[in-house]
Amino acid sequence: MGMTITQKILADHAGLSEVKAGDLIEAKLDYVLGNDVTTPPAIKIFKQMGSDKVFDKDRVCLIQDHFTPNKDIKSAELCKTMRCFAREQEVSHFYELGRREMGIEHVILPDNGIVFPGDMVIGADSHTCTYGALCAFSTGVGSTDLACAMARGVTWFRVPEAIKVILKGSFNKYVTGKDLILHLIGMIGVDGALYKSIEFEGEGLKSISMAGRLTICNMAIECGAKNAVFPFDEYTLRYIAKTNPKRFAASDYKIYTADEDAEYAQTIEIDLSEIPLTVALPSIPSNTRKAEDCRDLKIDQVVIGSCTNGRLEDIGAAAEIFKGLKVNENVRCIIIPGSQQIYRYALEAGWLRIFDDAGCVISTPTCGPCLGGHMGVLAKGERCVSTTNRNFVGRMGDTGSEVILSGVPVAVASAVLGRVGTPDEL
Amino acid sequence: MKVTGKAFKYGDNVDTDVIIPARYLNSSDPEHLRQHCMEDIDADFAGTVSKGDIMVAGKNFGCGSSREHAPVAIKASGISLVIAESFARIFFRNCINVGLAILECPEAAKAIEQGDTVSADFDTGIIENVTKNEKYQSKPFPDFINGIIRSGGLVEYTKEKSGI
Numbered sequence: 001m002g003m004t005i006t007q008k009i010l011a012d013h014a015g016l017s018e019v020k021a022g023d024l025i026e027a028k029l030d031y032v033l034g035n036d037v038t039t040p041p042a043i044k045i046f047k048q049m050g051s052d053k054v055f056d057k058d059r060v061c062l063i064q065d066h067f068t069p070n071k072d073i074k075s076a077e078l079c080k081t082m083r084c085f086a087r088e089q090e091v092s093h094f095y096e097l098g099r100r101e102m103g104i105e106h107v108i109l110p111d112n113g114i115v116f117p118g119d120m121v122i123g124a125d126s127h128t129c130t131y132g133a134l135c136a137f138s139t140g141v142g143s144t145d146l147a148c149a150m151a152r153g154v155t156w157f158r159v160p161e162a163i164k165v166i167l168k169g170s171f172n173k174y175v176t177g178k179d180l181i182l183h184l185i186g187m188i189g190v191d192g193a194l195y196k197s198i199e200f201e202g203e204g205l206k207s208i209s210m211a212g213r214l215t216i217c218n219m220a221i222e223c224g225a226k227n228a229v230f231p232f233d234e235y236t237l238r239y240i241a242k243t244n245p246k247r248f249a250a251s252d253y254k255i256y257t258a259d260e261d262a263e264y265a266q267t268i269e270i271d272l273s274e275i276p277l278t279v280a281l282p283s284i285p286s287n288t289r290k291a292e293d294c295r296d297l298k299i300d301q302v303v304i305g306s307c308t309n310g311r312l313e314d315i316g317a318a319a320e321i322f323k324g325l326k327v328n329e330n331v332r333c334i335i336i337p338g339s340q341q342i343y344r345y346a347l348e349a350g351w352l353r354i355f356d357d358a359g360c361v362i363s364t365p366t367c368g369p370c371l372g373g374h375m376g377v378l379a380k381g382e383r384c385v386s387t388t389n390r391n392f393v394g395r396m397g398d399t400g401s402e403v404i405l406s407g408v409p410v411a412v413a414s415a416v417l418g419r420v421g422t423p424d425e426l
Numbered sequence: 427m428k429v430t431g432k433a434f435k436y437g438d439n440v441d442t443d444v445i446i447p448a449r450y451l452n453s454s455d456p457e458h459l460r461q462h463c464m465e466d467i468d469a470d471f472a473g474t475v476s477k478g479d480i481m482v483a484g485k486n487f488g489c490g491s492s493r494e495h496a497p498v499a500i501k502a503s504g505i506s507l508v509i510a511e512s513f514a515r516i517f518f519r520n521c522i523n524v525g526l527a528i529l530e531c532p533e534a535a536k537a538i539e540q541g542d543t544v545s546a547d548f549d550t551g552i553i554e555n556v557t558k559n560e561k562y563q564s565k566p567f568p569d570f571i572n573g574i575i576r577s578g579g580l581v582e583y584t585k586e587k588s589g590i
Contacts, residue, residue: 141519141520
């Protein structure tokens with residue numbers, strides 16, 4: 001029987017010629033990832049198990065991004081624990097704040113050319129599913145799984161069933177991958193893909209940039225998916241040629257394609273030209289609406305950034321729309337480039353000047369406000385339009401505050417208008 | 427292995443941000459996490475839960491963030507079992523790894539009400555609602571998963587198995 005892309009990657013890494021949905025397998029991992037919230041408990045477990053060396057110092061990525069630069073003493077201790085461990089284990093993918101390689105985990109692992117097509121990655125962060133955009137397999141786990149994976153470089157999986165999403169047509173102006181994934185979550189619900197993988201295909205793929213694909217895969221977890229994956233094409237090729245020319249030149253990657261007779265539990269067709277600028281109202285990502293139908297919702301804050309929408313293309317799009325405009329007098333707008341590289345590019349391209357002229361706050365790369373950590377926590381009764389990935393109760397601050405999820409164009413328009421709005425209103 | 431306790435009932439899509447809000451993730455100490463467990467949807471939970479009590483919820487329990495702090499917080503609260511219609515994938519895996527007992531049983535999840543006295547047998551998968559005098563059958567875990575839960579988590583299980 002035929003296999004999906006995900007099933008083929010899993011089979012290969014388990015040393016099997018074939019797997020089918022429901023099989024339990026043990027697979028070799030190419031990369032293992034942790035952050036400043038999930039790694040310290042994993043280090044404790046790693047030591048409790050009596051482990052003394054990570055399986056491969058070049059394949060463990062320890063990224064401090066959630067509560068950095070540290071918001072309080074306890075979070076400073078978390079980073080210190082992680083920093084000491086990284087030094088002791090000589091972990092190569094540990095970077096200090098402010099360094100050129102540094103940034104939000106799911107922005108830098110692809111952008112720094114660490115993850116490549118066909119790779120198998122687990123991370124103690126639910127948004128690890130991001131790398132499916134590169135035709136890799138990646139999924140989120142907890143700290144115990146991280147500890148065991150750091151020690152042995154393997155973990156167990158249940159081979160997932162798949163949902164096929166066939167994309168037709170092309171996006172209208174200002175509509176991006178964020179609108180597509182919000183739309184899909186709205187269609188199938190927050191458990192619509194529970195335990196399953198999502199595989200995209202169709203001529204509509206041409207309309208979706210690499211940044212858009214990373215955003216889409218990033219939010220696959222918000223409909224319960226184990227992973228999401230895009231097929232390898234010329235976009236993937238161009239991206240990896242740029243992010244890691246050495247590995248690219250060595251052809252050190254593998255292209256997986258789905259078999260013609262692969263089995264799918266469900267097939268969904270989406271015409272990209274029918275997707276409107278979309279928002280998800282509180283307090284669940286599936287509570288989607290057309291942005292234009294929410295114009296009466298006044299806001300207090302806008303956040304543009306995160307592992308979902310803090311990429312170069314996102315920050316550039318924000319600058320393009322903001323040019324010559326001002327943030328509404330009742331709104332704070334916080335711009336968070338996803339990495340130091342993006343920050344530097346934005347500086348040299350003049351984007352930071354545009355944001356500063358508009359009256360935005362410009363932050364160093366951090367997850368910060370997305371999870372109510374710092375750099376933009378909300379008070380009771382406040383409402384924020386955010387390009388992040390979750391709008392759960394209390395996610396960005398007080399349980400009486402609200403988060404509305406959107407793509408970058410709606411976020412910028414809303415910052416200028418002081419309410420939910422669309423760029424054509426500017 | 428059998429547990430008995432009174433039920434704390436919640437709805438669908440209970441996410442890990444409400445199980446343990448991110449503002450408390452600056453420590454992974456179970457005692458610290460226990461104090462804030464369920465705080466954002468049930469402020470009285472930490473003060474009223476007793477050792478052995480049972481949590482019951484709808485679909486997709488534990489969705490959202492991969493924070494293992496969530497099942498650790500529930501376990502530290504004294505909860506002996508979580509019954510739900512379905513669990514989010516990462517949370518499901520984390521529960522087994524930290525030794526928090528869970529059972530998927532739509533029938534039980536729908537019928538059990540707040541405050542009901544409930545008992546469950548992990549070996550047979552039978553859940554009994556003592557208050558309503560009803561029984562529901564869930565699919566029991568295989569022996570090795572029950573073994574992990576009985577040991578108190580994957581680390582303890584691994585240590586036991588390898589004689590550390």
